[in-house]
Amino acid sequence: MADERQAPSAPRANVKMVIDGQACEFPAGLTILEACQRVGSKVPFFCWHPGLSAPAVCRQCLVEIKGFPKPVPSCYTPVADRMEVVTGSPKVLDVRRQMLEFTLLNHPIDCPICDKAGECMLQKHYFDWDARVARNDGGKVRKAKVVDVGRHIVLDQERCILCSRCIRVCNEVARQPDLVMAFRGDRQLLTTAPGQRLDNPYSLNTVDVCPVGALTAKDFRFSMRAWELWATPSVCPGCATGCNIEIHASRNLIRRLVPRLNSAVNKYWMCDDGRLTYKHVADNRLAAPTVAGAPARWDAALAEAARLLGQARDKSPATLGMVLSAQMINEDLFAFSRLATECLRTDRVYLAGSPEGWCDNILVSADKNPNTTGAKLIGGPTLRTAADLQRDIEGRVVTALLLVGEPDALGPLESLQTLVAVSSHQNPPVAAAQVALPLAMWAEVDGSFTNRQGKVQRLYSAIAPAGQARPGWETAVRLARALGAAWTYGEAKQVFGDVCAKVTLMSRADWGKPEMPVQLRFANSRG
Amino acid sequence: MAKIILDRLAQQFVAGEILETGSQHGNEWARVAPAHWRAVAQFLRDDPVTALNMFIDLTCVDRLGRTPRFDVVLHLYSVDNKHRVRLLAGVPEEDPSIDSVVSLWPGANWFEREAFDLYGVRFAGHPDLRRILMYPEFVGHPLRKDFPKEGRQPLLRRLPGSVD
């Protein structure tokens, strides 16, 4: 769980100490909590987070150190030589119970209606460490229950256990101090800073780090119980940063995206825009192949597409173009590039994609396509741009087009004589196409993206492709076969192998082991 | 409780034959190398000190993710000495087979057939190794961890008018 600390530039001596009777050694500067985690001694905590500063406010992580008069917060105290830490003595267990009792004292009995139920750290720690009956018989302190604090977030002040993780996310990650604590004692509550709303572009990370259900996402609220979700690792398609995510899906629909730790790319965070890209997967999908606008069967549509493309190629390959999208996975890009060179015998391959957008120097790239790097590496130096395409169409240089992916803002395509689209959504170009073949999207396939740092990151399939959609490389293989080539790709891994063989900068990329979706139930509460 | 059994095993067999022993929650258990399965079982039955002459149970555990994948588990009891033992043998996924103990205890017949039916472990020397709980045309071994809980089997006939 702990972030791997990078070795500081000046070498520091290791610290030798004892945890629960076990002698061990750690680099100086580590906190006791992280040290305990490394040796497997379980210590509960609420306010500590490996990606944020440690204020030691919740006091749940108290451990005993031999020779110290009082228990110390292990998340804050650094390791020291000859320290002897005890994490399971009767005193420590009692202190832990007491802290939990305090935390639970005014906590509302909201579990049946709280979204966090099932992945709540308070539930987890109470069950693991306390399990005693309540002692307070009187009423609980009442606070505001449904406070709209921002664009995406609803706050329930009663559930808040005042750990301040959300405040630190806003301060340290988003660098926009939107949240503050107000008042003191049992009346202390979380609220927005005077005149502010919680509207920074990383606000939904506060929902992830909140140990309880105080901060909930408007998007996910009341939509699905946590234990019914199946988690699959993947990569966000929102921009070229390629934040590592987990897709949480159930009953073949994606319900939400959450970030996954990657110290080199996104650490523990992702932006709000990226989180909401999952909606696009279910929206307005092209579910079945169409020929001349009418639904058709796959084999008929493929035959027609091959016929049209073959015709255009035989007439004059120089007028045949292919448009690829920087939103496609490496495997699809490679397969279609190969199709262009080998079967269509054209070098007019254009790269389109989403237009540029806002960026910051935290996580968000201006390039809103997840795989521009991959597309450029695979397409090679002869890859042309969307502007070139515009010009070539207007100048009637290109009269036949194979449009792959889902590019935005391409300009009018009606003047083309032949238009075959392999697309995931029912956009206008698809309606104008003579043949449209449905394309499976990033969340539905096994594949890879190459992010702006040049890292090749794996996507795993979380849900089945919509309708009759198939992965792009598979469609390319079938088109190639229909056009006379005899390709033998049977699975994405084989295409990936060829990609790494061809592109030097991706030659050391690894396909990795198969990952099965994990049900969030029994996978221990997140947080 | 029945430490004497583990002691006798340690006296009679070497480390390569009895891989590990232990006692947990009052159950004594011994992990046996699969090549010596029958020999160890026979010794435990015939040795006057252990006298584990009553066959109790034979089953299989699918420890998916571990190599070897399957564990064949045999429980034996001694009515005279009133002690019992659990024997385990690791059987690999690629070649899931082990000796049958039917010649030692005829009651193992059906239990081994069940382990074969539900896990796919073959018992060498079994007189009649066929499925027992599933019908003969069933495909797969249902208690394996990678066998889905829901699915369709080839012989299920769709009645006219059924939805799926």
Add this chain to the structure above:
Amino acid sequence: MDDPSQTARRVVIGFGDAANLPEADDLPTESMPLNMGPSHPAMHGTVRMVLEVEGEKIRSVDVQIGYLHRCFEKEAENATWTQIFPYTDRLNYVSPMLNNVGYALAVEKLLDIDKKIPERAQFIRVIVGEISRITDHLTCLAASAMELAAFTVFFYLMKAREWLWELLEELSGARLTHSYVRIGGVVADLTDDFCPKLRDILRRCRASIADADKMLTSNRIFRDRMDGIGIITRDDALGWGLTGPVGRSTGLAYDVRKDHPYLVYDRFDFDVPVGSKGDNFDRYAVRLEEMRQSMRILEQAMELLPAGPVLIDDARVALPPKREVYNTIESMIAHFKLIMDGIVVPPGEIYSFTEGGNGELGFYIVSNGTGQPWKCRVRPPCFANLAVLNKLLPRLFIADLVPTFGMINMIGGECDR
């Protein structure tokens, strides 16, 4: 050619010796396959016997089970520990409390709380367990008697069984599928008038059983059909793993309640009937006497029944009372986690065994530290007991098959799971 009627007069149905008369073997016969199919009035629990018969004599048999296989183990691997109780009810469905108790004991041992179950809960478990044992034996004897055309016995014993099930229905809400036991105790205390009602029922049951005894035990027809048929030896019992009334009828004096006492069985004074010949009649007599002994245990248990809680007071194992759940966050959380995640059982394995209606009912449970078992195997006593039919039936007559099979008391739910 021999006169068939001559031969028929000299072959007496029922005595095993007569089946070996040389005349019987000389008859010109061919073996005929006969299917006593899964759907058959005498094949209770749905079992199929593919017989090869020569005339009336069985040459070979293939006992085929699996018709009631409902994937207990696979379901158990996908359910929380508490959700498995309804599945255990449906194992040996004529003695469901015994299955509940056996499973609960196994999980409690893994949790290391088996010594902390409240005493009253242990007594209650014994009481309902013994009632279930009586219902199991009543069902077996009643059905077997009916198959030998003793309909009156069937009705008498079924009526007795119904009194017991009515009582358990008052207690748990269902005649058969009680799901009354929980990890850590039982779900609710006995009803207020449980003990007086039980005493009255036992008095009436004694009378019914005495009637059945009078009608069967010295009945010439019954004895002819049961004596000397289906003899199992003590060595057979060891080799085939036969326990319970079937095993004890051979002279093998093994009863888990006596040899490895669990719950509070060591506080009761009761005998374990053991047969001598191992034939059908011995199995009948053992069951009859076991019912009387179970009633002895019940009377003593009701005398000694202490007051106290019926469920362990540990929020990590047992659901807190509803009043607490709705009014305190701690109990709400405990309730929530117990239902959604299940009781967290530390990793480990155990084989826990109790005396079921048919013999040693074992639960081999493997836990991987979560709220669901990794493996939850039932060692079904009648699976082993039924297997011995493959050895017993050849050389018996078809008519002998019926009482032999009946006295094995194969319960489909337990055998096939």
